[in-house]
Amino acid sequence: MSTRQQRPAKPYRRPRRDPVRILAYEALRAVDERDAYANLVLPPMLKKARDKGELDERDAALATELVYGTLRRQGSYDAVIAECVDRPLREVDPPVLDVLSLGAHQLLGTRIPPHAAVSATVELARAVLGDGRAKFVNAVLRRISARGYGEWLDRVAPPLDEDPEEHLAVHHAHPRWIVSAFWDALTAAGTGEATVEQVAEALEADNERPAVTLVARPGRATREELLNGTATAGSWSPYAAHLDEGGEPGALDAVREGRAGVQDEGSQLVALALANAPVDGDDRAWLDVCAGPGGKAALLGALAAERGAGLVAAEKQPHRAGLVARSLAGNPGPYTVVTADGTRPPWQPGSFDRVLVDVPCSGLGALRRRPEARWRRRPEDLQGFAPLQRSLLHEALRAVRPGGVVAYVTCSPHLAETRLVVDDVLERLPGGLAAERLDARPLLPGVPDLGEGPDVQLWPHLHGTDAMYLALLRRTA
Template sequence: MPADERKPRKRPAGNRAPAGRKPTGGRPADGKPSGGSPAGGGEPRQAKNLPRRIAWEVLVDVETKDSYANLLLPAKLARTHMDPQDAAFTTELTYGALRQQEFYDAIIATAANRPIDSIDAEPLAGMRLGAHQILSMRVPDHAALSETVAVIKAYAPKTAGFVNAVLRRISEIDRAEWLRRVTAGATTVGEQAIEYSHPEWIVRAMTQALKGHGRQASELQALLEADNAAAKVSVSALPGLIDRSELPGAPTEFSPIGVTLDTAVPKNVEAVATGRARVQDEGSALVALALAQTPAPAGTWADLCAGPGGKAAVLAAIAKTSGTSLDAFDSSEHRVELVRSSTQALDNVTTRVQDARDATGPYAKVLVDVPCSGLGALRRRPEARYRRRPEDINALAGLQRELLRAALNACAPGGVVAYSTCSPHYAETVLVVDDVLRGTDVEILDAPAVLAEVTSADAEEFTSVSRGAGRYAQLWPHVHNTDGMFLALMRKAH
């Protein structure tokens, strides 16, 4: 799981979007304009422009409060009761502007003739929003300009003229020419960083990850493009509670319990609202399904880092069909509450606030989905790419090793441990497992073969590296259309 979702972090000094940037316009904390009617138009105009206003609010909060768009936007959409078309438009405005922020910032800095760090959060959010519509969406330039500036006039009126001027300059040049201009003189890695809006260190890390997991470095462009593609909303039907044929949407390619929805507000689906189905990336579902599929002695199962509860819900549902229970821990009270919500339709789950390193067991099956950089989930959490730094990988490495050791200690003899991350970074995946298992008699199982059983696909689809008779598995956004989940399955000696 991304460590970003476990505890809000302050941006390190020197980031392009520094922490501490304060909103300067007239938008109080509730998102409403201060005093009277909004400037630049009456209530009808504001109601019509609701998608841009909500997208702008999310961009400002991501910038000034270290908020997470994937948590903030769904809540706003649910409160407004938008129709599906407007909700989808709002989602693309928000996530599109975030995914391509590095590219847009390079353009904005040129068009504004000033550094990005010198532009206040509210006009900057408006410029990013407008740039995305002008350069990457089928929105006529006049609508992108007038409607975006209308939001700024209503909530940060003193900056509306500035935003209007910059967006007009951006609209005078097409995307290809802007790309040529803002990448002129850059290194190959620098060009890729700007064009695909991934910091240079992530471009290098992804190249190394591809090679480390046995793939070709030539896949880098496809991987970066996949990170910037809109991810559909995936839902898992919890086994024993509902069949996926009862859910609206198309069956997922690999997960036998998943569907993809054509809605930006999945809570409108009755089965999701009642807890019989769970919003979940297909890759996350496959991790839980693989552990459930792996034979182990009878006994209680455990999810040691369970929040927010997607994998725990799938595991608990499958465990219940055989009369088995699940213990779900997390060190955060808030995340434990999310687990309780995720497993609300199940009565075989025990939840509690507990550091995973204090788990005792013995458990027949143990999932340890460790805090990580989240580099495999950038399409769903696009702002993470701008918040992370290379040193974060080293900072997480010690914790990841401690958690895997704790999982092995809590596992019963002959039991199975699943180590997973939503990152393909070699230092968070292969190196962690190799290091912890060195000198032990723990057996590395064939995770790709188990995934092949679950999905009916070829095991080679999922293969990372071999370790003796066993293999690790790695999923990829550009190959499997899932988050970049890593999975290692291992059996503790009797």
């Protein structure tokens, strides 16, 4: 037996449980493993933790920032992490990469002191990954902490003058194909080639936390009721109110009772534009073709009721049709909710005076709210949406009578989902069916920076709304 004195074993130390970071980690795993959306999985997780007394409001705010901040800048953080590991990122286990991303965000995107960010993330790694991988996390985070965020971006991104799109992609945390799509859309809406500064502003706006916007449904609630110490008036819609930071929509009587709801101001504006567009002759029958989950249908139903018109709200998916019915419950005027496919409609052609067709799309206009979508979507996804978008618009034009108006709406600025769809459908209309574009800009009074028209593209950086697109078409024959 050796006479050398043996070093006493280190006593086992149970990792400190950090409910904030564990919850944030579990939310990121749900997004990664189940293709879940953070805005759907995080709120119930936070509520459960608060109900159990594990989190207070300050903790919940930190967990929210960790989840959304990590997801928004995931691409930039991946580029930094790739510089600090000794293997390709695809060879790093996804749970380990999620912990590293959380740590990178704390180091590079928050005011948490570096030593605290590293220590807390290593403790998280020890709790969810084990001691061995916690050492790896510690080593990588210490390399990351050696530079600030700006220094890292300058290191991992190509120079602006060599590759502008890739430079913007890394600096503003978007896939390159989305940078290119935004550049094209901004150019199409203006009088010349969009500048690097304009594209950068559009991209960076997706990295800002959006305000929670409410809508007071006409005839059921007033905006003044929502402004009673709880919210501030919206910028453009007469029914919009921005909830104060930290405010809960469910705390308002009008929201609980369905007289008001949560709805982005851009969504309100496109519905209002359709409601105010000039039509020839009668104005009694309105149609919402893709009505789920019901926000626009509830606003349209209330506006129709003020004029003595009725609304038909159609939704293909039965469970979403149920959400539409819930949103419309209590509407002061006549309405009908039907489960129907807008590409094979049950109604007769020419049955309606106004038609809203808010088509399924990539959702690139709502990346502020669903930051993970920018990394999940692929350019080829748009090819899958294209036939459906064209078919829905074609059938919407058949559904409206001559002199009536169709609003083609999508929550995307991508030209392949906006102007090109409308151009293609109008060029291919069969004999006996004709339509003309209307200038939508005068129907959004007071809203600036609406471009050359006649269609309207809203932007987060210009209007504070989701990037909603609107084309108004009047059937002429």
